[in-house]
Amino acid sequence: RDDHLRMQVIQDAQSWLFAGALLMLALYQAVIYLGSRDRAALLYVGVALTTAAMDIVSRGNIQQLVPVDSYPIPAGAFPLVLLVLGLSWCLFTRVALDMPRYSTGATRSLDVISAATVVLILLSPVFPPRFMAIMSFGSNTPVMVGCLVAGALAARRGCLPARVYLLTWAAAFACTGVAALSFVVGTIDSELTGLLFKLGPLCQ
Numbered sequence: 187r188d189d190h191l192r193m194q195v196i197q198d199a200q201s202w203l204f205a206g207a208l209l210m211l212a213l214y215q216a217v218i219y220l221g222s223r224d225r226a227a228l229l230y231v232g233v234a235l236t237t238a239a240m241d242i243v244s245r246g247n248i249q250q251l252v253p254v255d256s257y258p259i260p261a262g263a264f265p266l267v268l269l270v271l272g273l274s275w276c277l278f279t280r281v282a283l284d285m286p287r288y289s290t291g292a293t294r295s296l297d298v299i300s301a302a303t304v305v306l307i308l309l310s311p312v313f314p315p316r317f318m319a320i321m322s323f324g325s326n327t328p329v330m331v332g333c334l335v336a337g338a339l340a341a342r343r344g345c346l347p348a349r350v351y352l353l354t355w356a357a358a359f360a361c362t363g364v365a366a367l368s369f370v371v372g373t374i375d376s377e378l379t380g381l382l383f384k385l386g387p388l389c390q
Contacts, residue, residue, distance in 0.1 A: 205238040208238040215230045229282070232278070233271070265315065268325075272299075272322075272326060279332075279336050279337065280336070283340045285336055288339060306325060334352070
């Protein structure tokens with residue numbers, strides 16, 4: 187029981203530190219946007235905030251601040267936040283890498299994925315949470331593929347930010363992969379595994 191309580195405290199601390207780091211990144215990008223009116227900075231604010239919201243909702247940390255009875259987290263909150271996160275990544279990738287300049291095909295693909303995600307977001311109140319959870323996880327695949335293909339095409343055609351963009355995705359995949367493998371095999375302490383799961387999104 188003591189070990190379980192200790193693990194819970196560590197995981198909660200990691201989650202709140204993770205959310206705090208993302209909020210600081212969002213604030214930093216908001217300041218950049220106010221000074222330069224760079225749309226990519228504004229869209230990254232959305233990416234950072236939705237990533238933090240996804241972690242908080244998935245662990246139910248908001249219920250530690252407000253009694254569950256007075257502020258329950260709706261069952262469909264996590265799928266909805268996950269869909270908004272995917273939409274944020276598509277929009278950010280399109281603008282930050284200036285995709286219309288480097289690849290019209292990749293731009294159209296991102297637009298189609300974004301439109302489909304918007305439809306799912308609008309339909310989320312209609313369908314059961316379990317169905318929306320399946321759809322939101324399923325939508326992650328085209329979002330990741332679309333963003334990575336767009337980044338690869340832009341990098342191949344000389345876009346320096348796209349190369350940095352791909353490196354951040356590679357770092358995120360590496361952290362998440364090591365964490366997932368260690369979770370299955372049990373070769374790394376669970377505290378470090380949880381930290382690696384947090385470092386993946388932070389790398390982006």
